Amino acid sequence: MGSTYLENEIRLAVFASGAGSNAKKLIEYFNNNDTSIIKVALIVTNKETAGVIKIADENHLPTLIIDKEQFFRGDAYVGALRQAGVHFIVLAGFLWKVPAQLIAAFPGKIVNIHPALLPKYGGKGMYGNFVHEAVISNKETESGITIHLVDEQYDHGAPLFQAVCPVLPDDTAESLAQRIHALEHAHYPEVVEKAVKAAFS
Ligand SMILES: Nc1nc2c(c(=O)[nH]1)N[C@@H](CN(C=O)c1ccc(C(=O)N[C@@H](CCC(=O)O)C(=O)O)cc1)CN2
Numbered sequence: 228m229g230s231t232y233l234e235n236e237i238r239l240a241v242f243a244s245g246a247g248s249n250a251k252k253l254i255e256y257f258n259n260n261d262t263s264i265i266k267v268a269l270i271v272t273n274k275e276t277a278g279v280i281k282i283a284d285e286n287h288l289p290t291l292i293i294d295k296e297q298f299f300r301g302d303a304y305v306g307a308l309r310q311a312g313v314h315f316i317v318l319a320g321f322l323w324k325v326p327a328q329l330i331a332a333f334p335g336k337i338v339n340i341h342p343a344l345l346p347k348y349g350g351k352g353m354y355g356n357f358v359h360e361a362v363i364s365n366k367e368t369e370s371g372i373t374i375h376l377v378d379e380q381y382d383h384g385a386p387l388f389q390a391v392c393p394v395l396p397d398d399t400a401e402s403l404a405q406r407i408h409a410l411e412h413a414h415y416p417e418v419v420e421k422a423v424k425a426a427f428s
């Protein structure tokens with residue numbers, strides 16, 4: 228994957244498995260801002276049907292579609308990410324566990340957004356509407372988002388930011404997801420910007 232890019236750019240790879248609404252907000256925040264040296268440079272997905280691919284195409288961004296064998300038992304795509312000049316990784320609805328090899332290649336430079344108030348409602352199986360269904364089932368009166376550094380366990384890395392929203396008595400997983408998405412879109416880009424600046428300061 229050939230790339231030409233400005234030497235002073237800090238290049239992000241956004242990993243996503245789904246619709247990509249967070250990826251879209253990150254692209255709009257960084258790539259539509261002429262004063263930012265931080266840019267989304269690559270979209271990485273494990274799903275050939277992911278909506279995030281269309282978002283990448285609409286924004287003239289390259290997409291890397293990864294497979295399990297190389298990701299978990301090969302080089303974890305470290306070579307391809309280096310060739311693309313990637314400096315920092317942002318997980319945005321990515322549904323595979325990032326392997327130790329990739330974490331080691333980007334120490335302190337991988338962040339994730341989780342649609343709940345960790346440490347509750349995290350871990351294997353806790354993604355998408357499964358999270359919101361568990362929150363509602365447990366009659367929680369509030370939920371929110373957690374943005375954290377990524378370590379080798381799911382949803383275990385150092386927290387960077389949390390925001391809270393109410394859970395209403397008549398909420399469904401879909402209505403709560405909509406409220407959570409609004410929090411994500413409002414906060415993720417700025418928290419990513421702060422984390423990237425801290426990593427490269
Ligand atoms: N090493 C890490 N990798 C990932 C983390 C992390 O914190 N450390 N966060 C996840 C994102 N995530 C929650 O925020 C999450 C995503 C997916 C799962 C999960 O249970 N996945 C299933 C597979 C689902 C599929 O393939 O469709 C599974 O592992 O069985 C839990 C949490 C991203 N990676």
Ligand SMILES: NCC(=O)N[C@@H]1O[C@H](COP(=O)([O-])[O-])[C@@H](O)[C@H]1O
Pocket residue numbers: 243244245246247248249250319320321340341342353354355358407408411
């Ligand atoms: N545990 C991981 C997890 O559930 N991540 C969640 O996936 C959604 C992706 O939405 P998007 O594709 O529209 O950005 C987001 O709500 C994100 O918090």
